[in-house]
Amino acid sequence: MTITSNPAEDRAADSGILSFPMDRAAGCPFDPPPRLQAQQQEEPLSRVRIWDGSTPWFVTRHADQRALLGDPRVSADATRPGYPRSAPSNGRNNISFILMDDPEHARLRRMVTGSFAVKRVQAMRPAVQKIVDDLIEEMLAGPNPVDLVQAFALPVPSLVICELLGVPYDDHDFFQRNSSALVKQSLSVEERTAAHGALLTYLDDLMGEKLAHPADDLLSSLVTRVKDGELSRNEAAQMGVLLLLAGHETTANMIALGTVALLEHPDQLARLRDTDDPKAIAAAVEELLRYLNVTHSGRRRVALEDIEVAGEVIRAGEGIVFPNEIANRDAEVFTDPDHLDLGRDARRHVAFGFGVHQCLGQPLARLELQVVYSTLYRRVPTLRLATEAEKLPYKHDGAVYGVYELPVAW
Numbered sequence: 001m002t003i004t005s006n007p008a009e010d011r012a013a014d015s016g017i018l019s020f021p022m023d024r025a026a027g028c029p030f031d032p033p034p035r036l037q038a039q040q041q042e043e044p045l046s047r048v049r050i051w052d053g054s055t056p057w058f059v060t061r062h063a064d065q066r067a068l069l070g071d072p073r074v075s076a077d078a079t080r081p082g083y084p085r086s087a088p089s090n091g092r093n094n095i096s097f098i099l100m101d102d103p104e105h106a107r108l109r110r111m112v113t114g115s116f117a118v119k120r121v122q123a124m125r126p127a128v129q130k131i132v133d134d135l136i137e138e139m140l141a142g143p144n145p146v147d148l149v150q151a152f153a154l155p156v157p158s159l160v161i162c163e164l165l166g167v168p169y170d171d172h173d174f175f176q177r178n179s180s181a182l183v184k185q186s187l188s189v190e191e192r193t194a195a196h197g198a199l200l201t202y203l204d205d206l207m208g209e210k211l212a213h214p215a216d217d218l219l220s221s222l223v224t225r226v227k228d229g230e231l232s233r234n235e236a237a238q239m240g241v242l243l244l245l246a247g248h249e250t251t252a253n254m255i256a257l258g259t260v261a262l263l264e265h266p267d268q269l270a271r272l273r274d275t276d277d278p279k280a281i282a283a284a285v286e287e288l289l290r291y292l293n294v295t296h297s298g299r300r301r302v303a304l305e306d307i308e309v310a311g312e313v314i315r316a317g318e319g320i321v322f323p324n325e326i327a328n329r330d331a332e333v334f335t336d337p338d339h340l341d342l343g344r345d346a347r348r349h350v351a352f353g354f355g356v357h358q359c360l361g362q363p364l365a366r367l368e369l370q371v372v373y374s375t376l377y378r379r380v381p382t383l384r385l386a387t388e389a390e391k392l393p394y395k396h397d398g399a400v401y402g403v404y405e406l407p408v409a410w
């Protein structure tokens with residue numbers, strides 16, 4: 001868990017401005033960096049220095065984050081000057097509507113919302129349960145110990161999103177490797193652009209095949225819109241990349257990191273294992289989302305107009321960073337926030353973001369996590385870490401937090 005110092009951090013130390021991302025190395029692997037916690041209490045609206053030396057606003061309180069993320073005067077358009085990017089970019093690896101504003105964002109998002117509606121997703125429960133059951137059986141029949149990331153955490157959401165989109169799961173090595181590279185901020189711009197280009201070409205080829213042989217899947221429905229002139233082929237392929245990437249990276253990290261957190265909190269794990277009440281399981285999922293908040297590099301936005309907030313004025317053109325992990329530990333909203341309590345009502349968390357860009361796939365993510373967390377530890381009651389939690393390779397360098405590997409035994 002060593003984090004190398006960087007020049008921006010050193011400069012920041014000189015000027016008294018904190019740098020972001022912050023080091024969580026010394027603290028608990030599930031908690032936001034200790035400095036971030038202090039910042040929320042001492043100076044909830046401040047400036048931070050990011051990798052390029054710029055100093056966007058830094059909003060740490062839950063109420064302020066929700067107010068600003070829900071404000072149409074705040075833009076998610078990464079091509080605007082002042083937008084605080086999380087890593088160097090050549091502007092060629094922006095993926096679809098997550099980095100666009102309305103009305104363009106809404107136009108594209110609307111085309112896929114039906115597939116992620118709660119009712120449609122709930123109908124997938126038996127299929128998701130079968131995927132989970134089969135993978136557990138396969139794992140139990142294989143070597144022990146095993147890496148839970150490769151054997152289970154990555155395959156579950158990958159199989160589900162492949163089924164929904166109509167992507168052949170046989171290609172999983174290719175798309176998992178490139179998706180992981182695309183969000184790995186320690187890679188060079190060229191490496192991330194190459195990963196994006198490979199995924200884009202792959203999705204475009206797949207759409208060509210769907211054009212010739214349409215099926216009952218989401219990519220085929222996008223291809224129909226291309227044929228009808230509602231969408232360009234490039235827009236459709238970009239959307240495919242976004243859905244494929246977002247559909248497996250985040251959930252896979254929640255499955256693996258959630259397992260570490262539960263194994264390190266046996267009282268909470270026992271609570272989950274001993275219930276088959278769907279409401280209790282759903283509540284446990286919300287609490288794990290709140291507590292772990294895997295999208296730890298912060299939401300990023302730029303102000304379109306002057307905005308007054310918490311006694312300060314954010315000027316038009318100034319960047320804003322929202323570390324949602326710390327908003328999820330705001331004592332104003334969650335009692336004893338650093339405590340993992342599967343019985344609490346955590347529904348106000350911002351692990352799925354807030355405002356118009358709030359996670360499109362949240363019903364699907366919830367379903368997958370509910371099925372996983374209510375099945376894995378019951379079916380494998382002796383599941384344990386095959387190494388110490390402190391020694392696991394945590395993902396400090398990605399847009400999504402988690403573990404690269406998770407050796408488990410039973």
Ligand code: HEM
Nearest residue numbers: 097098243246247250251254351352353357359360361365
């Ligand atoms: C536990 C799993 C997940 C977490 C923690 C998560 C988190 C997030 C967050 C924080 C955002 C907001 C980004 C922003 O405001 O800048 C977001 C957006 C998004 N997520 Fe998820 N996500 C998860 C699973 C999924 C799944 C399964 C899909 C399925 C395809 C998905 C698709 C998307 C899409 C398309 C957006 C962009 C929405 C928009 O810009 O309108 N996510 N997600």
